[in-house]
Amino acid sequence: MNYRDDPAALGALVRDAEVHRDVYTDPGVFTLEMERLFAHTWIYVGHDSQVPKVGDYFGTTIGAQPVLMVRHDDETVHVLYNRCPHKGTRITTETCGNTGRFFRCPYHAWSFRTDGSPAALPLPSGYQNEAFVVSQAAQGLTPVRHVQNYRGFVFAKMSDAGPGFADYFGDSLSSIDNMVDRSPAGRLEVAGGVLRYMHNCNWKMLVENQTDTCHPMVAHMSSAGTAIDLWKQAGEQNPKPMAVEIYAPFMSPYEFYEKMGIRTWDNGHGHTGVHHSIHSNYSAVPGYFDQMVAAYGEARAKAILDENRHNTIYFPNLMVKGPIQLLRLFKPLAVDRTLVESWTFRLVDAPDFLLERTLVYNRLINAPTSVVGHDDVEMYERAQEGLKANGNQWVSLHRLFEPGEAAVSVDNGTTERQMRNQYRAWARYMAVAP
Ligand code: FES
Ligand SMILES: [Fe+2]
Numbered sequence: 001m002n003y004r005d006d007p008a009a010l011g012a013l014v015r016d017a018e019v020h021r022d023v024y025t026d027p028g029v030f031t032l033e034m035e036r037l038f039a040h041t042w043i044y045v046g047h048d049s050q051v052p053k054v055g056d057y058f059g060t061t062i063g064a065q066p067v068l069m070v071r072h073d074d075e076t077v078h079v080l081y082n083r084c085p086h087k088g089t090r091i092t093t094e095t096c097g098n099t100g101r102f103f104r105c106p107y108h109a110w111s112f113r114t115d116g117s118p119a120a121l122p123l124p125s126g127y128q129n130e131a132f133v134v135s136q137a138a139q140g141l142t143p144v145r146h147v148q149n150y151r152g153f154v155f156a157k158m159s160d161a162g163p164g165f166a167d168y169f170g171d172s173l174s175s176i177d178n179m180v181d182r183s184p185a186g187r188l189e190v191a192g193g194v195l196r197y198m199h200n201c202n203w204k205m206l207v208e209n210q211t212d213t214c215h216p217m218v219a220h221m222s223s224a225g226t227a228i229d230l231w232k233q234a235g236e237q238n239p240k241p242m243a244v245e246i247y248a249p250f251m252s253p254y255e256f257y258e259k260m261g262i263r264t265w266d267n268g269h270g271h272t273g274v275h276h277s278i279h280s281n282y283s284a285v286p287g288y289f290d291q292m293v294a295a296y297g298e299a300r301a302k303a304i305l306d307e308n309r310h311n312t313i314y315f316p317n318l319m320v321k322g323p324i325q326l327l328r329l330f331k332p333l334a335v336d337r338t339l340v341e342s343w344t345f346r347l348v349d350a351p352d353f354l355l356e357r358t359l360v361y362n363r364l365i366n367a368p369t370s371v372v373g374h375d376d377v378e379m380y381e382r383a384q385e386g387l388k389a390n391g392n393q394w395v396s397l398h399r400l401f402e403p404g405e406a407a408v409s410v411d412n413g414t415t416e417r418q419m420r421n422q423y424r425a426w427a428r429y430m431a432v433a434p
């Protein structure tokens with residue numbers, strides 16, 4: 001099927017409550033996602049604390065595009081395509097570093113300021129011709145068209161199509177706000193490195209899983225369930241180990257997840273954990289509440305800490321977990337290959353114990369060595385294989401479906417409404433040709 005030339009066929013991949021398997025398996029659909037979905041929407045690039053000093057850069061990708069996030073002389077953060085305007089050479093190959101005031105291409109030494117503008121060329125007299133002067137090459141490193149730094153979280157949109165930042169995210173920014181507000185200083189810093197984990201499956205399977213509340217008690221029985229059994233056998237003496245405190249809520253019954261609630265917003269964003277979540281009952285950290293009260297006053301401090309959202313999806317490929325201070329970025333590499341990055345944050349001016357818990361959580365749940373993570377990856381890879389079966393070409397998203405459902409809602413926490421919300425946005429952004 002050539003979806004590029006057949007908009008009707010592309011649109012028909014998403015029904016009200018099911019999606020065609022080609023959204024996960026067709027390489028042509030994947031290419032169109034890179035050209036359209038990842039160009040017309042706001043994609044998370046990185047956190048500005050990763051580039052604290054002038055000249056610091058961080059190399060990453062937006063969809064399939066190599067980019068650099070860099071701190072310019074005026075302290076603003078810029079996002080540039082990582083490609084020399086001369087012959088196309090990658091400007092940097094390191095994941096991060098400091099370039100000083102200029103980037104210098106290693107091939108012929110063209111150099112550029114950290115906002116991408118051209119700085120110098122060797123033998124410049126050779127370029128005093130009109131054709132060069134008016135060319136794109138003379139402009140330097142191409143900036144990504146739209147960049148927004150929201151409370152340290154840097155997003156970019158490559159295309160002029162698609163909504164502005166505030167319209168795109170709307171009220172969903174409240175989840176980022178809550179994570180940042182949990183710092184008495186109102187500031188986060190990336191800390192503890194990043195965990196990278198390769199998955200042989202389509203990226204959207206991971207995004208769907210973030211609000212799939214009917215799988216933990218089943219798929220994680222062998223890991224989280226075993227941890228709880230061992231704890232029971234040990235006699236449940238106090239204090240409860242941090243690992244048990246983190247694993248145990250995963251095994252909560254369906255009713256817990258039903259009552260937790262799911263909120264959906266327009267443009268494919270949404271979150272689990274409206275009323276409570278698996279993060280609600282972590283032990284108090286000595287001194288932290290007092291620091292929060294000193295910073296915000298008692299009522300506001302309580303309101304911030306009572307918000308225990310579980311997973312917030314920033315469509316298309318970011319998940320933020322406020323109460324445990326981490327985010328996961330699902331980077332599409334191929335139709336059946338996804339790199340997951342899990343980044344952890346320090347709440348500036350909060351007790352170190354919070355970062356310690358964040359790091360333990362990340363290692364237990366998101367690391368390549370995580371026993372819980374292996375449960376999920378096996379399910380995704382089985383699905384990627386199973387979707388080859390021809391008997392049924394559709395994936396079901398019917399749970400608690402209601403015809404004509406609105407984009408913005410709060411529902412029973414076991415609904416698949418957020419997944420349907422994502423696919424409605426997917427179909428909308430895929431329909432806009434570049
Ligand atoms: S390729 Fe970069 S200077 Fe020639
Ligand atoms: Fe899981």
